[in-house]
Amino acid sequence: MTEKDHELPYYEPVGNEIDLFERAWRNHLPLLLKGPTGVGKTRFVVHMAARLGLPLYTIACHDDLTAADLVGRHLIGEGETYWNDGPLTRAVREGGICYLDEVVEARKDTTVVIHPLADDRRMLPIDRTGEMLRAPDSFMLVVSYNPGYQNFLKGMKPSTRQRFVSLRFDFPSPEVERSILIGETGCSEDVATRLVDIGRQMRVLKNVDLEEVASTRLLVYAARLIHDGMDPVEACSAVLVEALTDDEDVAEALLEVIRASFG
């Protein structure tokens, strides 16, 4: 560990993702992160921005997000109007990283601004002001999506996905997940081992009894509460059971899994 590493946001690599990110950045390629919720996609981007020393603009996409929200708009002030850069424009101007989280949630018209930035043109047209911004070398576009939310009306268009270098995130191995829990919360080895085991048992139920399964993030929450002195069964019940299901029968089964480990 170098001294600089101490200042970086905690991130436990699971494969070659850091190398891939750096290569993509050096070669001016945009990056697509896909994977279930809570496995560290956002944390990874935060970590990489800090590692590369770049400003990071994160935008959580939603179904009302328009191109103007990304690019910017004129605001009306006292007797005058002024232009206000959107987060994407700011990232381009400053040569930072723009991270669009859950990009499929955004409206279709956002692809109009994403496409020219994501291919080798690396341009951002601002049609309101007639400006045409060329992205500096250090600028990078990163988007994420969760293939789990299969919605027939909201898939990612092939023409969009094929502009990105893709990186798949999945649940980390038990060993890595254990060190994440300990590294994030300082919980004991024993608590981390049991939580990871509970998480893995619940993940078996994906697409059978549960739609979404226990993410590493949820396990971190549980570890934090337990580390704070909360009863483990109560902590897991609040964090893992209620967050994952509304079905009482399945909730009962999850609770039994927790009780089996924590007694």
Added chain:
Amino acid sequence: MADLPHNAVLLRDLERTSSALFRALGRDPVLRVAAGRVDLGAWRDEELLCLPQWLAAFDDASLNRELYLWFVALASAFEPPVDGDWAGANEAAIARIVRDRPGIAARHDRLLAAFGGDVTRLHLNPPPNAAAGAARGVRLREDRDDDAREDRPRRTDNITHTVKMDKPAAVAEFIRVTREDDGDSDEVALPPTTGAEGTSAGARVRFDIERPSGPHEDIEIGHGIPADEWDYRKRMLMPGHCMVQAFLGRSAGGEALPERLHKHAHKLRRQFAALVPQRQWIRGQPDGTEPDLDAYVRLHADRIAGGHEREQNLYIAQRNRERDLSCMVLADLSLSTEARVSPAQCVIDVIRDSLMLFAEALTATGDRFGLFGFSSQTRAQVRFHHLKEFGANWDDAARGRVAGLKPGFYTRIGPALRHATSILERQDTSLRVLLVLTDGKPHDIDYYEERYGIEDTRMAVLEARRRRIKPFCITIDREGSSYLPHLFGVNGYTVLRRPEDLTARLPMLYAQLTGQA
């Protein structure tokens, strides 16, 4: 079940919980729990844990509940003995659990104390067919090339919920069947216990397992179409393994909607007309009936700022948005749909009425829809009934075909689903929905049963999803449905406890599923 002791706990109330728990503790999504005969106790085999329908071992109902959960935990750690030492295998599993799972160790101690220290009361029994299977072995000899298939003893008669099956199959469960080929007739030897009067043990009778549909013989359309099947043991899709034969159901005579359905149909048509999206306001139009204030403010601000003059799309306009979707209903027509749901009605009657009303409702939305049915008789003939094609009108002829539906044969869902997928795939809409109506689990007279059928069906569902088709299963299997989540996913199915609800629920489900479209 009226005379159950007051302290008894019913598995029915715990089935979903124990199934999910079994999967989680056993770390395998295919595991499931089924209700079995009370006198057989708890036992498990490869993917199934069979628990007594009810437990009343203790006066305290909460202890009976704990006993169920104990069996689930024990089964998840249990490894069947190779040497037949069941007690030893139980003890080893108990030792593992007590070591690894403090919570269950505490339960073990509580239950053991309540049983007065008799540890065998906490044991799993050997599967009933481990002992009886050899005597009652049912051998099916299939194609020579299917050498991977082991001779699996059937155990269905020990599980209450699957006893209710297609009748010839149910008969076959209890008698020794030696099949020479995928053939048309079977030689059956009746064991002494089921021997009819005058039949001595081992007497041979012939009976025809095919049920000819008599005067209502359906009309074959074209030649057989090959369909694939998934063999989970080989982890391999076997291309063209099954033959699908299309049939045009013979109409029971051009028919109008039955009188008794008129009122309901009228109501549904009105409700479904409301499903058609009302005219929608679309912003930023070059022309329209109302000004778009947001667009106007934006333009004004841009102008003052000396910004670029852009197209002036300053109006909002109303548009009709079309429902861009097609829906196929695929109904199970196997013989088990002959089961009665009430003195006056069979499952098939409910299916007929539901199809009628569903079609009436859909004509009000203008959505493209097709009605099809399926049954099967070994892999050589998966019967696919065309009741109403996608392009065709919902007319008296189509109604007549629905009215003339007759149950027959078995439930080979996988290949039927694949064929349905290929038809639905040709419909040029952005959303394609496949509604499957069934009353039981995948099952055919050959080796297509239990895990084989379930895995094949699951694979067919995944293939359909991959082709951007949205499958949804409505089942009227009243007694057991623990395998459904594995097949269709957590939001991909619904179970109707009372089959008669189908008529009302089917249209409503459709509205719910396609509401956003």
